[in-house]
Amino acid sequence: SSAFLAACGSDEAASGGAGGDGVEEMTIKFSHVVAENTPKHQGALAMKEYIEAESDGKIEVEIYPNSSLFGDQEEYQNLVANNVQFIAPDLTKFVGNNPQFNVPALPFMFDNDEEAIAFWDGEKGTEILSSLEADGVLGLKMWPNGGKHLTNNERPIESPDDVKGLKFRTQGGQVLEALYSELGAGSESIPFSELYTALDQGVVDGQENTFSNIESKKFDEVQKYMTVMNHTRVDYAIFTNTEFWEGMNDATREIVEAGVEEGTKVAREEAITLNQEAYDLIKERGETEITELTPEQVEEFRKALEPIYDEFEEEIGADVYEAARKASG
């Protein structure tokens, strides 16, 4: 039918939709761990809709949210094995592969999404995203979620001292772990799918996350206190399997690549909106007592966490620090 439309000079052919001419039939899987009303899922959904429409349904994109296909501990190896073609993990979950993925955990480095995006779209960021090539994994584009905030069950946290003696769940090790030990607290890395139960059962006292993740997984139901901190971030990148990516013919890859661009655009837009909405919803629900720090209190945390920068400079690199500081203005 596309040849017929093209011959008729239809709008569709003229706009380059081409009805999937030369496009391979395939099913692509996208697996992630968060809920559906999140920037990551909305980005994935936009990507799916674009690719399916542009390929005239020849390419089908299946999205598996909520760790329903693979959780934190399985998604990477299944991408390497090409059992899934796209994942978009929190970058701090890759610190074991390359310590430069600690950048989103550097305390108070970025004030907002825009600064983080500027870093990951820049030369150093792109280099870091490319660093998994030896595993046959290609980092395509950064997708933000947002700044993280502290929740816990013991007490309102207003100063570094209040964190002492508590135990927090982290997404990954290294900088996040060091950050808590710097404050005299303990930490444990726990998969996202097990976090609600871990908080509910007191395996850990608290955790740090974006408003969107806290609200969509109802962590506020099992956490008495939340401090708005914005000290670290959840940032993702969309990763694909290199063999899969390079194995597509040009017509197919063109559509998939444009789909990734569309998903990136939507994920970046939705991150801001969904986090704002989530914060309002958490307030409305009233399950958790919220502390908003004064600029002086934030400064106390900033000072207390300053030693982290020296501790990791060698591992992460002075050049990476410099690029991040430049991006953050």
Ligand code: LMR
């Ligand atoms: C978490 O594990 O808390 C987050 O990294 C989950 C996610 O993908 O946003």
